Amino acid sequence: MEKADIGLIGLAVMGQNLVLNMNDHGFTVAVFNRTVSKVDDFLQGPAKGTRVIGTHSIEEFIATLKRPRRVMLMVKAGDAVDEFIEAIIPHLEPGDIIIDGGNSLYTDTSRRCEYLKTKKLLFVGAGISGGEVGARHGPSIMPGGHKEAWPHVKPIFTAIAAKVENNEACCDWVGDAGAGHYVKMVHNGIEYGDMQLISEAYSLLKEGLGVSNEELASIFTNWNKEELESYLIEITSHIFQVKDPEGGFLVDKVLDVAGQKGTGKWTVINALDLGQPLTLIGEAVFARCLSALKDERVQASKAYPMEKKKVSGDFRSFAESVKHALYASKIISYAQGFMLMREASKAYGWQINFGAIALMWRGGCIIRSRFLGKIKEAFDKDAKLSNILLDPYFQGEVKKAEAGWRKTVSEAALSGIAAPCFSSALAFFDGFKCQRLPANLLQAQRDYFGAHTYERIDRKRGEFFHTDWAGTGGKASSSTYNA
Ligand code: ATR
Numbered sequence: 001m002e003k004a005d006i007g008l009i010g011l012a013v014m015g016q017n018l019v020l021n022m023n024d025h026g027f028t029v030a031v032f033n034r035t036v037s038k039v040d041d042f043l044q045g046p047a048k049g050t051r052v053i054g055t056h057s058i059e060e061f062i063a064t065l066k067r068p069r070r071v072m073l074m075v076k077a078g079d080a081v082d083e084f085i086e087a088i089i090p091h092l093e094p095g096d097i098i099i100d101g102g103n104s105l106y107t108d109t110s111r112r113c114e115y116l117k118t119k120k121l122l123f124v125g126a127g128i129s130g131g132e133v134g135a136r137h138g139p140s141i142m143p144g145g146h147k148e149a150w151p152h153v154k155p156i157f158t159a160i161a162a163k164v165e166n167n168e169a170c171c172d173w174v175g176d177a178g179a180g181h182y183v184k185m186v187h188n189g190i191e192y193g194d195m196q197l198i199s200e201a202y203s204l205l206k207e208g209l210g211v212s213n214e215e216l217a218s219i220f221t222n223w224n225k226e227e228l229e230s231y232l233i234e235i236t237s238h239i240f241q242v243k244d245p246e247g248g249f250l251v252d253k254v255l256d257v258a259g260q261k262g263t264g265k266w267t268v269i270n271a272l273d274l275g276q277p278l279t280l281i282g283e284a285v286f287a288r289c290l291s292a293l294k295d296e297r298v299q300a301s302k303a304y305p306m307e308k309k310k311v312s313g314d315f316r317s318f319a320e321s322v323k324h325a326l327y328a329s330k331i332i333s334y335a336q337g338f339m340l341m342r343e344a345s346k347a348y349g350w351q352i353n354f355g356a357i358a359l360m361w362r363g364g365c366i367i368r369s370r371f372l373g374k375i376k377e378a379f380d381k382d383a384k385l386s387n388i389l390l391d392p393y394f395q396g397e398v399k400k401a402e403a404g405w406r407k408t409v410s411e412a413a414l415s416g417i418a419a420p421c422f423s424s425a426l427a428f429f430d431g432f433k434c435q436r437l438p439a440n441l442l443q444a445q446r447d448y449f450g451a452h453t454y455e456r457i458d459r460k461r462g463e464f465f466h467t468d469w470a471g472t473g474g475k476a477s478s479s480t481y482n483a
Contacts, residue, residue: 127184162364324404
């Protein structure tokens, strides 16, 4: 009997589509599922006429695999992953590879890496993005874990992944342990930011300028031909054109309460843990939380009525400013996201490959865009680039967009239109490029009430001082005394 190149457990939507994608690329895939009847349903349905090998027990499944065995799990994140790992371990040999392609939390992936090392097995945690269509025709794949496994997994993953310019695959090795799943989490956080930025542009154009849905569709279609070209801008231009069967446009009938599944929140929690200013994604998560307070918002809108004031300036020039605000804020968001990943790479010892991340996000996933090609170029030029905002190309882009960005944020404030991500991006930018922040006063306050000490501009770093600011306290600093 023909042996399988790879085995996949978990025949839900993502699993089935990945199997068909692998089959299309010439790989023989063995499949298994907890509810065994789904194996036959798959073979008689979508997998009919393919080389896919259906199996009905773990033993049979493992017996069909070439060595080193490659077992990919596409099951529900959490206990199901651990249960399947335990179930297959007794059938595997040293050097065999387990790949988790589900939505696992990166800390679980790191734990499984450690555990499987003790069993002499290799483990890969791969973030996969692009949904059902991506899985079938080319997803973005972000693998991390035991690097010795990569040469054995690479031919399959790069074959099935999305392709961009020069037929480059949107898949490369991310880094050690849970790095792959971590990067997928940050991808989702950035997706929150991108979606909120687009929504703020929409709100300013619609509420501030009174632009119609037809005009919005045309503006977004044009934006999609320039530096903002991306999947999210493209689908947004389509959304504006969809009519409601009951009359009017469907987007106007959708309730303004945003849902969330938690990946944005986890990204922000991690940023707080690592002390990184991931302000834009933070605002994007909170904007969804605020939207959920619909009843209170309705009440407050009556308590604080505001005469609708259109923004100043003509249609064309304000729309151009909004485009610049969106573009500049997006640069800030990605700069912050890469700052976070850099810190994570350091703090967790992962050796993340940043250029590879930009390439993986360039196609196949929800945040795919032309812009990510530019980020990739920046890391190609300087693999050690400390911050996207310090790359010469992005410096030029931010400078070009800056005036429109400032105009947009000030018009938003004057017209009473919430633009939390545009404004917090600008606040971050102004802080980031500021040589001397008012943190001197903050340190003085901390030392005043809590004897927390401060450093001086005229002494070397690392020398700490305490002053009795009011002339009434003691000389003890916070190492001996905590307010
Ligand atoms: P969906 O993606 O359709 O929401 P899911 O509940 O996340 O479905 O399950 C995805 C895959 O994980 C399925 O293959 C499922 O197996 P069943 O078809 O038998 O439901 C598998 N799965 C979910 N929970 C599992 C568990 N506790 N143990 C083993 N497999 C599990």
